[in-house]
Amino acid sequence: MSNERRPRRKSRFHDERITLVHGAGGKASRNLVEAVFLEELANPLLDPLGDSALIEVGGTKLAFTTDAHVVQPLFFSGGDIGSLAVNGTVNDIAVAGARPIALSAAFVLEEGLPVADLRRVVASMAEAARQAGVVIAAGDTKVVERGRGDGLTVTTAAIGLVDDRVELGAEKVRAGDKVLVSGSLGDHGMAVMIARGNLELEVEISSDSASVFPLAESLFALGADLRWLRDPTRGGLATTLNELTEASGLCAVLEEKALPVHEQVAAACEILGLDPLYVANEGKLIAVVAADRAEEALALLRAQPLGAEAVIVGEIEPEPAGLVLLQTAFGGSRVVDMLTGDPLPRIC
Amino acid sequence: MRYIDEFRSGEIARALTSELADAMPPGRELALMEVCGGHTHAIYKHGIDELLPPGLELVHGPGCPVCVIPVGRVDDAVSLALEPNVIFTTFGDMMRVPGSKGSLLDARSRGADVRMVYSPLDALELARANPEREVVFFAIGFETTTPSTAITLLQARAQGVQNFTVFCNHVTIAPPLKAILDAPELRLDGLIAPGHVSAVIGSRPYDFIASEYARPVVVAGFEPLDILQSVLMLVRQLAAGRAEVENQYTRVVREQGNPRALEAIEQTMELRDSFEWRGLGSIPKSGLRLREEFADWDAERRYEVPGISVPDHKACQCGQVLRGLVKPWECKVFGTACTPERPIGTCMVSSEGACAAYYHYGRNRPKRVKIQT
Numbered sequence: 001m002s003n004e005r006r007p008r009r010k011s012r013f014h015d016e017r018i019t020l021v022h023g024a025g026g027k028a029s030r031n032l033v034e035a036v037f038l039e040e041l042a043n044p045l046l047d048p049l050g051d052s053a054l055i056e057v058g059g060t061k062l063a064f065t066t067d068a069h070v071v072q073p074l075f076f077s078g079g080d081i082g083s084l085a086v087n088g089t090v091n092d093i094a095v096a097g098a099r100p101i102a103l104s105a106a107f108v109l110e111e112g113l114p115v116a117d118l119r120r121v122v123a124s125m126a127e128a129a130r131q132a133g134v135v136i137a138a139g140d141t142k143v144v145e146r147g148r149g150d151g152l153t154v155t156t157a158a159i160g161l162v163d164d165r166v167e168l169g170a171e172k173v174r175a176g177d178k179v180l181v182s183g184s185l186g187d188h189g190m191a192v193m194i195a196r197g198n199l200e201l202e203v204e205i206s207s208d209s210a211s212v213f214p215l216a217e218s219l220f221a222l223g224a225d226l227r228w229l230r231d232p233t234r235g236g237l238a239t240t241l242n243e244l245t246e247a248s249g250l251c252a253v254l255e256e257k258a259l260p261v262h263e264q265v266a267a268a269c270e271i272l273g274l275d276p277l278y279v280a281n282e283g284k285l286i287a288v289v290a291a292d293r294a295e296e297a298l299a300l301l302r303a304q305p306l307g308a309e310a311v312i313v314g315e316i317e318p319e320p321a322g323l324v325l326l327q328t329a330f331g332g333s334r335v336v337d338m339l340t341g342d343p344l345p346r347i348c
Numbered sequence: 349m350r351y352i353d354e355f356r357s358g359e360i361a362r363a364l365t366s367e368l369a370d371a372m373p374p375g376r377e378l379a380l381m382e383v384c385g386g387h388t389h390a391i392y393k394h395g396i397d398e399l400l401p402p403g404l405e406l407v408h409g410p411g412c413p414v415c416v417i418p419v420g421r422v423d424d425a426v427s428l429a430l431e432p433n434v435i436f437t438t439f440g441d442m443m444r445v446p447g448s449k450g451s452l453l454d455a456r457s458r459g460a461d462v463r464m465v466y467s468p469l470d471a472l473e474l475a476r477a478n479p480e481r482e483v484v485f486f487a488i489g490f491e492t493t494t495p496s497t498a499i500t501l502l503q504a505r506a507q508g509v510q511n512f513t514v515f516c517n518h519v520t521i522a523p524p525l526k527a528i529l530d531a532p533e534l535r536l537d538g539l540i541a542p543g544h545v546s547a548v549i550g551s552r553p554y555d556f557i558a559s560e561y562a563r564p565v566v567v568a569g570f571e572p573l574d575i576l577q578s579v580l581m582l583v584r585q586l587a588a589g590r591a592e593v594e595n596q597y598t599r600v601v602r603e604q605g606n607p608r609a610l611e612a613i614e615q616t617m618e619l620r621d622s623f624e625w626r627g628l629g630s631i632p633k634s635g636l637r638l639r640e641e642f643a644d645w646d647a648e649r650r651y652e653v654p655g656i657s658v659p660d661h662k663a664c665q666c667g668q669v670l671r672g673l674v675k676p677w678e679c680k681v682f683g684t685a686c687t688p689e690r691p692i693g694t695c696m697v698s699s700e701g702a703c704a705a706y707y708h709y710g711r712n713r714p715k716r717v718k719i720q721t
Contacts, residue, residue: 014690017457021444027689199466266349273699325712330572331358331365332395334709337688 025234026339052096061162063098069154076195078206082124089156090132094213095229097168098160104138110149132211163220170247172227175318178294180287183309186265186279203264210283218300225290235339238277241324242338249321254314256329278339355571364576369401373587377403384542385412385700392709394572407672410524413489414441414698418626419658422447429460437471438486440464441698448658468500475512484647487516491548494518495609498616513647523634529561538564538582543597550605554593562591569597627667666693676706
């Protein structure tokens with residue numbers, strides 16, 4: 001978000017080589033971004049490290065974002081790399097408080113990729129773009145040697161038009177505000193994990209990959225009482241809320257009993273020792289709204305097809321600063337930390 | 349979710365908590381060790397520690413399979429992973445454990461073919477699918493995971509798979525408990541015994557704790573109500589002056605354990621004379637190696653491994669944490685130099701490590717004063 005100022009500390013980054021942990025969306029990813037990328041590229045548009053940069057051109061406020069998509073397998077229940085690429089990018093624009101206008105897509109294709117697969121991906125992109133109300137206005141294609149491309153990767157960029165009713169940012173969030181999520185948690189991450197096929201779990205879990213713009217737009221009517229929006233992708237709700245509490249210096253308290261998790265996802269997570277709070281979503285919105293508009297916001301979300309399962313999951317408190325806490329259903333409490341490394345199934 | 353929600357009921361927890369407060373022997377302070385890292389994790393994840401009455405303290409034990417692997421064995425694993433033509437397979441947690449020259453994850457970024465598997469059978473399958481490669485499985489864990497390695501070895505032999513070996517680091521639970529009970533620095537009043545280890549070995553191997561050390565033991569399940577009920581069972585024994593081995597986890601654990609699992613272990617592995625533990629040093633008859641009949645599948649016989657004992661990082665107090673002497677937050681480097689993303693010690697790496705559990709879940713807790721005896 002444009003005005004979200006992170007405390008810029010001198011990042012310590014001792015890693016000599018990139019490991020997969022740097023890509024998992026948790027602390028290591030952020031350290032990499034701050035210590036390597038911001039170190040050289042710092043500028044007022046990039047520094048806030050929001051989902052989109054906000055650029056003013058001739059009095060018009062634009063949101064601008066880019067996203068690289070690598071997913072294995074390319075096709076999974078509820079989506080594929082094509083729909084994921086479009087929705088993920090559209091969502092980064094939407095949570096900046098903007099209406100997505102146009103996308104670009106660059107494809108790196110690996111020698112040997114079946115054209116039928118590529119057709120399927122592109123058709124899926126077209127459908128996702130149509131549903132999201134955007135066009136894919138520019139593109140590029142490269143082919144790399146076999147073994148150097150992971151089948152297919154897609155890099156997208158998008159611009160959107162900022163809605164002038166809202167101004168979002170972590171610094172707008174106040175103690176007492178309510179935290180809403182638009183629906184069930186962890187569907188996408190589990191669907192992909194299941195589709196990899198090495199877990200031998202027979203469950204029907206579909207990715208939630210979708211454009212959240214209609215959900216976001218419905219909340220724009222709240223004006224300044226809509227404080228902050230995010231789509232909790234890699235690292236899940238936990239990591240996204242930690243970014244909010246760290247940037248705002250406030251605390252978010254979640255109610256475990258209120259968290260919406262579909263039974264199949266909960267069961268799969270239980271078996272694997274994973275926490276749905278950390279599992280990726282691709283079609284959900286987290287919103288922080290003023291307490292006295294929370295019920296109204298809930299009704300607005302629930303009026304949308306994608307928001308039927310929306311709930312208030314917690315609230316913002318002043319202390320302890322920078323932490324996300326969970327009131328457990330059992331009667332205790334705990335910290336909900338940022339994701340560290342990849343979520344790994346437990347050993348025993 | 350059925351069979352889960354029943355064991356996480358906040359309502360029953362409140363009832364148990366009040367029974368527990370009533371059962372506490374007046375004027376006594378009790379320290380109970382939860383041996384298993386899975387318990388430590390559940391305690392913090394559900395906030396069970398916050399529900400305990402004053403004067404009752406839970407002390408973390410050594411039962412974290414990743415945590416007890418010493419630096420030297422990690423170095424051996426890295427050396428195996430760097431062998432030409434080897435696919436080195438491991439449980440995910442083990443990849444991030446730092447050795448003296450980096451972790452397996454670091455070895456992978458330098459070109460080693462290190463892969464995460466969910467089961468040793470997956471590693472065997474990988475060997476069959478890649479006959480031109482050599483697959484090594486990094487076997488770690490207590491009696492919970494040992495049977496799956498044993499079964500895999502039996503299958504490897506039955507199927508004649510030659511390009512598969514096991515780097516065996518399996519350990520047994522009773523010897524470190526004896527070492528902890530023998531140590532003069534810590535007074536424990538009772539033990540919460542690990543449920544899944546006990547599913548394999550049964551509850552009899554803990555009899556010596558009751559008979560020789562006069563401490564009560566309760567074998568506990570991993571849901572929060574299991575743990576709370578086990579604590580209540582221990583407190584009731586202590587209040588009545590009893591020291592017995594009781595089984596709370598009756599839906600899983602039998603007194604005699606799992607005879608078929610024990611048989612598979614017996615067929616494939618035997619006790620080493622001695623095995624080095626992180627923090628506990630070398631303990632006689634505490635680790636397993638492959639039997640002579642399985643020499644062909646033994647990575648330590650097929651490859652040269654350094655086999656050097658390497659001391660822990662100077663600042664690391666995992667050893668004391670594993671022995672219950674130091675609480676995670678009392679360690680000098682906890683949360684500063686040692687964090688889950690840049691761990692110095694294993695207790696911060698493993699999802700079952702006490703430091704990781706406390707770091708992830710417990711940082712909102714007021715620092716409690718340790719019961720010193």
